[in-house]
Amino acid sequence: MSLQPTIGIETHIELNTNTKMFCRCGVVDTEDPNVSLCPTCLGLPGALPVPNKKAIESITLLALSTGCEITRKGMFHRKNYFYPDLPKNYQISQFDLPVGLNGELEIVIEESTDNIQIERVHMEEDTGKSTHSGSGRIESATSTALDFNRSGVPLVEIVTKPVITSSKQAVAYIEELRQLAIDLNISEGRLEKGNLRFDANISVAPEGSSELGTKVEIKNMNSLRSLERAIDYEIERQTKAVEDGVEIIQETRHWDENKELTSTMRSKEGSADYRYFSDPDLPNMYLSEDFINQVKSTMPQLPKKQREELVDTGLSLKQANILSKSDVWIKSLYFKVHKQTKDSEASFNWITGELQGQMRKSNIEKLPDWFSYEYLSEIIELIKNSKISFTSAKVILSELLNTDSTPNEVAEQKNLFQENDTDKISEMIVQILEENQDVVERIKTGEDKLVGFLVGLVMKQSNGSVNPGMAKELLLKKIED
Amino acid sequence: MSKDFDIKNIAKLASINLSEDEQKELDNDLSIILEHVKALSDLKLDTEQKEIFIHPLEKELELQEDKLVESLTHEEALSNAPKSKDGKFVVPPSME
Numbered sequence: 402m403s404l405q406p407t408i409g410i411e412t413h414i415e416l417n418t419n420t421k422m423f424c425r426c427g428v429v430d431t432e433d434p435n436v437s438l439c440p441t442c443l444g445l446p447g448a449l450p451v452p453n454k455k456a457i458e459s460i461t462l463l464a465l466s467t468g469c470e471i472t473r474k475g476m477f478h479r480k481n482y483f484y485p486d487l488p489k490n491y492q493i494s495q496f497d498l499p500v501g502l503n504g505e506l507e508i509v510i511e512e513s514t515d516n517i518q519i520e521r522v523h524m525e526e527d528t529g530k531s532t533h534s535g536s537g538r539i540e541s542a543t544s545t546a547l548d549f550n551r552s553g554v555p556l557v558e559i560v561t562k563p564v565i566t567s568s569k570q571a572v573a574y575i576e577e578l579r580q581l582a583i584d585l586n587i588s589e590g591r592l593e594k595g596n597l598r599f600d601a602n603i604s605v606a607p608e609g610s611s612e613l614g615t616k617v618e619i620k621n622m623n624s625l626r627s628l629e630r631a632i633d634y635e636i637e638r639q640t641k642a643v644e645d646g647v648e649i650i651q652e653t654r655h656w657d658e659n660k661e662l663t664s665t666m667r668s669k670e671g672s673a674d675y676r677y678f679s680d681p682d683l684p685n686m687y688l689s690e691d692f693i694n695q696v697k698s699t700m701p702q703l704p705k706k707q708r709e710e711l712v713d714t715g716l717s718l719k720q721a722n723i724l725s726k727s728d729v730w731i732k733s734l735y736f737k738v739h740k741q742t743k744d745s746e747a748s749f750n751w752i753t754g755e756l757q758g759q760m761r762k763s764n765i766e767k768l769p770d771w772f773s774y775e776y777l778s779e780i781i782e783l784i785k786n787s788k789i790s791f792t793s794a795k796v797i798l799s800e801l802l803n804t805d806s807t808p809n810e811v812a813e814q815k816n817l818f819q820e821n822d823t824d825k826i827s828e829m830i831v832q833i834l835e836e837n838q839d840v841v842e843r844i845k846t847g848e849d850k851l852v853g854f855l856v857g858l859v860m861k862q863s864n865g866s867v868n869p870g871m872a873k874e875l876l877l878k879k880i881e882d
Numbered sequence: 883m884s885k886d887f888d889i890k891n892i893a894k895l896a897s898i899n900l901s902e903d904e905q906k907e908l909d910n911d912l913s914i915i916l917e918h919v920k921a922l923s924d925l926k927l928d929t930e931q932k933e934i935f936i937h938p939l940e941k942e943l944e945l946q947e948d949k950l951v952e953s954l955t956h957e958e959a960l961s962n963a964p965k966s967k968d969g970k971f972v973v974p975p976s977m978e
Contacts, residue, residue, distance in 0.1 A: 425951035439953030455948035546970035686943040
C-alpha cells in the first residue's frame with residue numbers, strides 16, 4: 402500500500418506596525434521586560450480594545466494580494482484559554498468571519514509552479530512571553546515569569562487548505578509567503594526574529610483515498626530547516642505506524658531541533674475547547690468599498706509578476722525565483738546590467754554568484770558608493786570580447802569593491818588585458834616550440850595531453866595575458882605545420 | 883427526544899467533575915431546557931435574509947491610527963503584581 406502525505410500550514414506573520422493591535426503601546430524590540438504596557442494589553446478591568454488601522458490595512462493588502470474574497474462585514478471573537486501568557490484569559494482573534502477567504506499563492510520549485518490554496522486569512526494578537534523556572538523542564542517548573550511586551554502585537558494568521566504534499570512544497574510556500582510580506586511591506590519577514598512562525602498539520606492516507614488520515618499538528622516552528630525536517634520526520638513516523646497497524650492519535654506534537662524528532666505536547670483541542678464567542682468590546686467591522694480601493698491602490702508589484710518580468714529578460718524560472726527573493730538592490734542591479742549587456746545569463750551569474758559571493762567573503766553588506774552598475778556591464782563586455790580572462794575579471798571585481806577605480810583602469814594597472822594580437826603570440830609560440838622540440842615530437846606521436854603543458858608555457862611567458870584558447874589553437878596549427 | 887449533547891463532554895469543557903448522580907440530574911435538566919428553547923425554531927423567519935451577523939452593539943467599529951501613546955511606566959505596570967522578579971510578573975507554574 403502506497404501512502405500519500407497531506408499537509409496544511411498555519412502561519413503567523415508579525416506585522417511591522419509601530420503600535421500593538423488593540424492599544425497604542427509601542428511594538429518594541431528589547432530584552433527589557435514589561436516596558437511597553439497599558440491597561441488594555443495587561444487585561445486590567447475596564448480597559449477597552451481599539452483596533453490598529455494600519456494592521457487592518459496590512460491584512461487587507463495581504464488578503465487582496467492572495468486573491469482572497471474580502472469579508473466586508475467581519476467581527477472579532479474571543480478565543481478563551483487558561484495560560485497566563487495573555488492576562489485577559491482570552492486571545493482576540495477571528496472565527497467564522499475572517500478578513501480573507503479562499504485565496505491562493507503561486508509557489509516555485511525548480512522550473513515549475515504550483516498554486517497553494519489558502520483557506521483563510523485572519524487577524525489576531527500575539528501573547529506574552531513565559532519563562533519557566535525550576536529544573537528547566539516545564540513539567541517540574543516551580544514558577545512562570547511573564548514579560549508582556551509582546552502581548553497584543555498584531556499577528557496575521559494564514560491557513561492553507563490541506564493541499565501540500567511534501568516538505569519541499571511546504572518550504573517553497575513559506576519562502577513565497579515571506580517574500581510577499583516583505584514586498585507588501587507589512588512585515589520585516591525575519592525568520593530568525595520569529596516574525597514568521599508556522600504550525601504544520603500532517604496526515605497520511607492510502608494513495609487515491611478520498612478521505613484524509615488522522616492529522617497531527619506540529620507547533621511553533623520558525624525556521625525553514627525545522628519545517629522541512631519536522632515534516633519529513635512526521636511523514637516517516639506516521640507511514641511506519643500505518644504500515645505496522647498502529648493507530649495514529651490526533652494530537653499536538655513538538656519538534657525537538659536537537660534530537661531531530663517530534664514528541665507529544667498535548668492531545669489536540671477542538672474549537673469547542675476555546676469557547677469562541679463574539680467579543681462584546683469590539684463592534685462589527687465593516688470594510689467599505691472605499692477602504693478596500695484605497696488599500697488596493699497601495700499594492701506594489703507582486704513576486705509572481707516580478708518573476709514573469711525576469712523570465713521575459715531570458716532567465717529560467719528557477720533563476721527568476723532566486724532573484725525575486727533577493728534584496729531590492731540586487732533585483733534592480735540585475736535589471737540595469739541586463740539592460741546594458743542584453744545578456745541575462747552573464748548578468749545573473751555575475752550578480753548572484755561572483756558579486757554576492759565576494760561581498761559575503763569580505764563582509765561587505767552594501768555596495769560602495771563609487772561602485773557603478775556599469776562596471777559589471779563593462780566586465781561582462783570585456784570577457785565577451787576576449788579582452789580579459791574570467792580569472793582576471795574576478796580579480797578586477799574584487800579590486801573594485803575595495804578601491805575607487807574602473808574595470809579598465811584596474812585591468813591596465815594590473816596588466817590583465819589579454820594579448821589578442823596573433824602575430825605577437827605566434828612569435829612567442831615559435832620560440833617556445835624551438836626550445837621544446839622533444840615535447841613537440843611526443844605530441845606528434847600521440848601524446849595530446851602535452852599540448853596543455855605548452856599552453857602553460859605560453860601563459861607563463863606572457864604573464865597570463867594571452868587568451869588560452871587562442872594559444873592552444875595557434876600551437877596546434879604550428880605543430881601540424 | 884433525541885439527545886444532541888453529551889453531558890460528560892460538556893463537563894470536561896467546563897473543567898468540572900460530576901458524579902454519576904449529578905450527571906444524570908444535569909442531563910435531565912439540560913434536556914428539559916433544550917426542549918424549551920426548541921420553541922425558537924418554530925419562529926417564522928425571513929429566510930431570504932441569509933446574513934448571520936450577531937453582535938450586541940449596533941455601533942460600527944472605529945479604527946485608530948498607528949501612533950504611539952505613552953501609557954504605564956514599568957513600575958506602574960508591575961505595581962499590582964503579587965509577585966515579580968527581574969522585572970517580570972511571577973505566577974504559579976503553568977504548562978502550555
